[in-house]
Amino acid sequence: MSKNLIRMDAELELINCNLNKALVKLKSSKSDDLQCRKEKMARLIRLHLQHVQTTVVTHRRRSQQRARRRFKMLRSFFMRQMMEMHSNYLQMYAMLRLKHSNNEQMDSEASDEEVEHKEESDKQADIPSFDSHFFEHVIPELSEEEFLNTLHVTRETFETLCKQLAPTLRTADELARRLPAISPEKCVALALFFLASGERLSLIAERFSLPRPRTIKCLKVFCNSVMSTLGRALRQLPQHPVDCNNVAEGFHRDSNMPAALVGVLGVCSIPIRANGDAKHSVLRMEYLLDDRMLFRELQLGCGLRSALVPMFSNTPNTLSSLPKFRINTRQIPAFVLAPLYQNYPLRPWLLQRYADPIAPHEHDFNEVAEHLQESSDCALHRLMSRWSFLSQPLDISFHTASCIITAAAVLHNLLEELSEPHMLEWGNSVDVSKFRAEPLTDTNNKDADSRAALEVRDFLARTISSTEI
Template structure:
């Protein structure tokens, strides 16, 4: 084109040719822009029409599915109401029935933490008393004594919240709590001898002090170990149950005292005379008459008394270290006993769903049953305690003020005398 413009007769000047070339280029660009814009607009319009059709189709399908769901739900609801009005379905307890009837021995033991023969023995012992309880028969769907025992054992052993147990067994929480409380009440009344009090007879005291002397080299005047633990309540976070317990030489739980918030007792166990400890006959050790005593944990609100000794807080003399070594070993045994109790009955290591009054009954029943199972030689599986941490159950230490009373001074003299009687050789553990 440029050659043609340059050779045309009468060609314009150079400036005119440049203007014509620029005009041609401008027309060419406009033509290309027109083509591109038109084609792009058509493609966009086609895409929009396609999306509009798909959106309409999707909405139609969703409306159709929603209509079908509403129709189906209405039919099923009407059918359910008709069946419910015609013949009410009883509350289900298939879980407990299946566990009692179909579980093998290992599954039964890991579910209820008792063997099947022991469960049958409990049913034989407690069924006559449970059969007389009207609370189990009041409902439209009564609970048999066997199911009541199974339900209580499962609550104690599993540590599951009441909501989960309610879903498993088809019972409301209030009914479950009532069954557990009835079981523990009947258990304590019928088999309460397994939760004995402080040794009372001379023979019992002799057996206990001899057992502690064999285990820890403690002078023959120790009749028990005091322990303290806390249990959290689920309904009111931050509210704790404080449990004080007395252990004998076989690590059985001999006595309990529970407190919580406004229900705090006037004083810790055995802190105020006269009490069961002060009434025990004194014992002769190296020609000295010494009052039988229990070993209390340090900094847990227990005062230092001749019958309520604690380890030295800041030992300096060798005999003080010897006494502390023996005391620490005994407190380790106390922690082991608590771990054994909490791993068998895992509800103790979980927040409780029950009120204070019910908690005292249930915990007392759990300790009675634990003592009984220990005496019977029931198996205790190690894996039960894998998730139990007794350090979480320890209360915060309480630093008391210096006690300068006469009884505290007597207690220090008694402790010094007993500490000097302990052999300096290490104890076989």
């Protein structure tokens, strides 16, 4: 404020000095008469007053604006500090809650080891008992809408799943022969709740009144039963001519891609934290989608396994052996579309966008390819929003995670084909951009297959340009 006052005093002094000089010149002039001098002096005094008023008001407004800005900055700073304190408090609370759950888990595992040699009746008494009986008391009382939002399937579909999986689940030793026995309905409810809620396994075990190790085994039994009973829902790459033609025609209708495309490849990375290790490793998932955004094939790798050869990059493979399509009298191999920046090798059956398009037909091909690649993110978002366990680090082993993810894709395909409800709010917190996979090591695209792939891609690009509406 003192600087503003000093600046305002200097400007007022300058105005007064200018006025005095003008009055002195007017007084010393001899050409004008007295009346004319008086009128000029009056105008000068009015202008002087206007300048003084403008200077004072302007500085006052500027000082008020500075004060308001300073107040807003202080208020925003205070709110940020409050939000950080609140966030730190929530994180600390979550860490304490997690530590408490881990301690309870360790106590329960130690108790199980102590009584391992006792009789079955003693084992039943040593199983930790929790106050909540989620399956027995909560789930049966849920309304239809609450049931759907809890397990992400309708009650009717849940009962159908139980009937289909019951013959396999009843024969599983882990469920039927250990005490207390787990019914097929409880096993299905536990697995669906784990997939849909994304809660930690220790909390799932507490809800269903089971030790954590047996909860994991229950999940494995469920997934194996799904794969053996419903595994056809994860259909392999189209191999029959009718299926190939249907998929290729579906892509053609949706994107104007010539009818030889039989799948779109997608890649994502899912954090995995095996055995409670604080250092996260990454599970790399490659998946193939058909024209209805159903998952046809999965390839999973983690740690040393993540260096697996990319899908369909080497021959022979199921893709290169498919029958060719005839497009404008030319034989074109069935192909899938790979993401551009994952360094997939360029093959006649494994194409990708132009890295640096120049010609108009190259831009047309890229536009169609980008539209198709968007379906990859859409399908992944739909899968992760239905099964929330995929959107956070998994504290299970790679083998268990692979089993569960594959079964989750099978169930997703089955529910999609049944037109099972899929609520938009399930995906509000899912951001698939967080699961971008690191690119593979650069591949050599200068062999005979890559040159043949360039010719096939140019032909397809020119076909798209010639048929564009």
